[in-house]
Amino acid sequence: MELIRGQVYRLKPTAQQIADLEGTAGVTRLVYNLMLEQRRTWGQRHKLGRSTQSAEIKTLRAEFDFIAARAQTTQKHALNDLERAFQNFFARRAAYPRPRRKYVDDSFRHDGREVKIRRISRRWSEVFIPKIGWIRMRDSYGGKIAGLEKSIRTATLRRDASGWAVSFAVTLEIAECATPLGQIGIDRGVAAPIATSTGDIYRLPAGVAHTDAAIRRAQKAMSRRKRGSRRYAKARSRFARLNARQVRRRQHMLHAVSRSIANNNGLVAIEALNISGMTRSAKGSAEEPGRNVRAKSGLNRAILASGWGSFATMLGYKLEERGGILISVDPKNTSRQCAECGHTAPENRESQATFRCNVCDHQAHADINAARNILARGINLKRRGNTPLLDAEGKALAPCEASTILSVAA
Template identity: 40%
Template sequence: MELLQAFQFELMPTGEQTRKMRQFAGACRFVYNKALAVQRENHEDGGKFIGKFAMKKLFTGWRNSAETPWLADSPRHPCDESILDLDRAFQNFFVKRADFPRFKRKGERDSFRYPDQKQIKLDRENGRISLPKLGYLRYRNSRVVLGEVRSATVSLRAGKWYVSILTKREVAQPVPQGPAVGIDVGVARFATLSDGSFIAPLASFRKHEQRLAKYQRRMARKVKGSSNWKKAKARVQRIHARIANARNDFLHKASNTISKNHAMVAVEDLQVRNMSKSAKGSAEAPGRNVRAKSGLNKSILDQGWGEFRRQLEYKVAWRGGYFVAVDPKNTSRTCSCCGHVSADNRKTQALFACVSCGHEDNADHVGALNILAAGHAVIAYGGMAQSGRSTKQEPAEGARAPVGILAKFRAGRMPNDE
């Protein structure tokens, strides 16, 4: 089995290397924006979409132009990768997976990528990596890099430079370990498992919210673009980075523990973007309970449900297990004992009391049990292949099991038996 894995480290560059990395990131940003501008002008003139190979030929002209001689000082391959990134953004737009590509701004996700493994030299013992036109850069060698180096991405975040080293290696076909589990995510409890255990939320944004607001007010009082404004902005960026790092560490630990100990993981197919939409409305049709909905949206986004699902998906695949996404409809309103579905079953946010059989339990635990049962039903429908072959696995079309069939499934009657 072929395994692709990225290892990220903080770089410790010299002053000259830092200057060059900023220059290279700026060159890649310029190429991306220039190509996007060409595509827009070409579209307005009625021309056809310019493919990536034709765009690379245009880039050769920009690189040799007397107007942009500094482009020749930057490595060629990272600039080519910017053109490929733009082409990928347009392809996602054409199939309606993303919005129309936007211009990049300085200081936002500055990065560049070296795709040629022959140009990358990794000195694992001494914690150094050699990149074209940068030479050897030291990095904080916090873990062993396994496998053959495929590419390297250099990025800037909150004033610090990082390198992400993508590797490939062959591993034995993993054997899934442990029982199946259903997971219900929430705000009061980050994740409730069908075995009765739960993971308390970290709420990293809430912990730093007041401190972040304090320094945002200080930045707002500065003259935009001044030296003091830049210092205040750097402080705000560091707080945001600390919040993101804490959340990411929490999600990795939680997803790693679950994927190690369970052979099948079933989660709800939640549309987080729709769940966290603003309730403000418009002047003609103003929304209701806007303040309460705003607080709920902040709590939802602070949990990182989408990233948690993404990490679970590929980590379960790495360990040869099954990952199933089920329809979230009525998972917290269906009795896990008798299968009765009613909104009255959910007495409060935390208490579930079935109006039919009288069964009482924690509402999130009941939801996790229903999610697990729906996951088994999805597999019974033949909508899921064993993971490990791909990190992106979705149930086959029409394979999302409705909660209404769960009572039959619990009774031992398979859908194909009828």
Template identity: 35%
Template sequence: MALDPVLSARADEQAHAARTMWNLLHVWWQMMPKDKRTPANADAAIRRARKDIDFLAVLPAQAAQAVLKTYLQAWKNCWEGRAAAPDFKARLRSVMAVDIPQGRDLNIVRVHRRWGMVNIPKLGRVRFRWTKNLPVGRQADGDNRITGARLVKDALGWHIAFRIQTLEARPEPHRGPEVGIDVGITVPLALSDGTTYGHGEWLTESEQARLLRLERLAARRKKHRKPGERTSRRLHRTYDQIADLRAKAKRRAVDWQHKTTTAIAAKYSVVVVEALTITNMVKSAKGTLEQPGRNVAQKSGLNRAISRQAWGRTITMLTYKTARRGGTLHKVPAPGTSQRCSACGFTTPGSRENQAVFVCKNPDCGWSGNADHNASMNVLHLYRMGLALVPAAGRAVVRRARRVKPATAR
């Protein structure tokens, strides 16, 4: 979005007001008895807060109602076991965003091939970059229309995302092969048919050097700050420059993930991945004072490498992209997939001494090959054995299914 400093400051005020509205609503929810926690009472409390607190008036009424709707949905997700209970939103750690729940007042107009104009409540007409085809004008009807929008701010500025309601035909069943995928750090995606997908560094050498220089500069300026002293403008500016580079790296990573998952979903009908609990994999190894951990620095580096790969986001993309093309995604248990030999089926100690090469220690086998390729074949083998995981009430259970071989055409 092309916002001047004045409009950007107004959007910031609306985002802070929306975050404050969420926190006030959370306080009200905790203080009220259970029989008084109704949407009607919450709506009345929001209306009263917008009248009593001046700075909440900068938030449009529709956006305030969207905060209530999102908060109630968060509790519903918690009760159904899909997420944790909602909590307060911190100023520095929460995403700055404003919802526009109704799309009828946006009045979207395409100026030319690259730019469009949109009407945002209490901001006016704003230009935005036209990157997707939107159902506007004659293209909009009852089945294809814009139902709302959302303003989101990151380190690179404010962006707008439109919610579109569209009617799509049910896809035909995908006729492609099955594939197992092993995720890793050195090789991000290794497929059971021998295909690998990798990437380089998200930042160039000059950008990495600049990021390192800025991080050292921020640490030096923070070191000379006295306890309780406010952060200087120079330090804030350094933090902003660091955030810009990290946001640029994240955009490049997401772009690679989109292109890679699109290619996989278009080629394969069944995609099988491991059911990884990433939160447990990136836990700290510091331990306690009585029992300190070992190799803490190495474990910290491994945790950062795992977080940079964003395996969960890749699996999420594969889930909806395979469904759009008539395919399916399945998860299988993760333990033992990298230690088992895909040729003989035995798990022998010492077969995975080298991280890159798998050598079976079974005297009757002796197979050797790429370790990631071996793990991906084991992932596919678990699915073909019927050991697929089905999510049920926030947990995964093993499903043993009898697979029927499809009939071949004669």
């Protein structure tokens, strides 16, 4: 089975290479914004499209040396991105395309055939980028970079708060293997981001709370600086680095947990949560102001920090590799229903962590009890044989041959 996966490697460019990377990202961003403005002004009148604007890029390269000095492929990919953005807009899948901004959209893409890779030591390799040269690259996949060059479809170079990185979209051949026989239900929460029906509870790494405090201090320091000053830029850089560190920690935890679950279970049941609705602001309007706005905003931050949506996505494609299925079930009363006798009542949930059934006196951790109910509903849903949908969060999308997810309306 062939699948397309992304692999990210951290780069260590020289000062001259950093300038070249920034220059290529800047020219790519300029071309994108020029093509966007051209369509916004003349698009309907002249019926501009990808083929017409591709000729415009050739004219730009002929007239401006600083544009011609950068790789043409990156500019063609920028035009492809713009075409896709307009297609999504006209299909009402996205908002109107916005201009790209410096420090936010510092990225560009090359075709895989233009990229070369060579290994120089046990921990380091080099990647060749057209018009820039060989850039040192940290081999973070345990020496598996050998033979990667032949399977690269695209290479995207992107700058974040931690520096430059390259992301390879590679074609992987997944060997056929027996689907695991295990079945598990998963409850996603705030105090305990992941709780399973087998009794395991996964929490965020220990350093997250400490770094959260450092992020708040960095944000306060940034608010006291004058915008546009060097001290403000320094404080903003520290704030961005701390945020990037938190993202990496959370992503690592979610990847590790989802991989362990996918390797040991052929059926995984989760709740069909409407995360965008759950994290909507409670501010209200001037005529009808909201209530408990600060408390609701804190809850929203906690939900988003737990990575519920990312975890479901990771589970979906990792189960697909091993032939498993991900089932999303109706979340109603999963935390109030007894997993032993089925009695449902608000009084059963004594506290955030304690569940005690008023009928059979069954006691358990509230999240684990909910996970058991989720698993039971998932098994029943599978037996009923509902139509597979690529939908782990309650947003019904078109069926796909490679889909491994079942869903039921919440």
